[in-house]
Amino acid sequence: MGIVGLFVLPLLNILSIVIDLYFKVVAVDIILYWMLHYKLLSVHNKYAEKFMEILKNLTEPVYKAIRKKVPPVSGYDVAPYVLLLIIIFIYQFISNLTKWIDRYM
Numbered sequence: 001m002g003i004v005g006l007f008v009l010p011l012l013n014i015l016s017i018v019i020d021l022y023f024k025v026v027a028v029d030i031i032l033y034w035m036l037h038y039k040l041l042s043v044h045n046k047y048a049e050k051f052m053e054i055l056k057n058l059t060e061p062v063y064k065a066i067r068k069k070v071p072p073v074s075g076y077d078v079a080p081y082v083l084l085l086i087i088i089f090i091y092q093f094i095s096n097l098t099k100w101i102d103r104y105m
Helices: 003-037 046-069 079-104
Strands: none
Touching (some): 003 079
């Protein structure tokens, strides 16, 4: 492995960890939305409300950008699912780039 790989690989590993964490945040947001929608969960204590507010602050800016490009389908917001697909694509790209750098640099 060359000098480029020594500097780039740790950055790509950190980026993949951050992307993985954000994937989990979006997944939890989707699961909680469905649980609230079907009334399997209620948000009537201050800790649950705070947790939902944190999730909304982390996801809503990205959802808003996606909603500008992808309209609702039959009145259903698909932005969270589009975001999950984008995150998976980026994660796979970084994973393959890491393998390529490890092999050729």
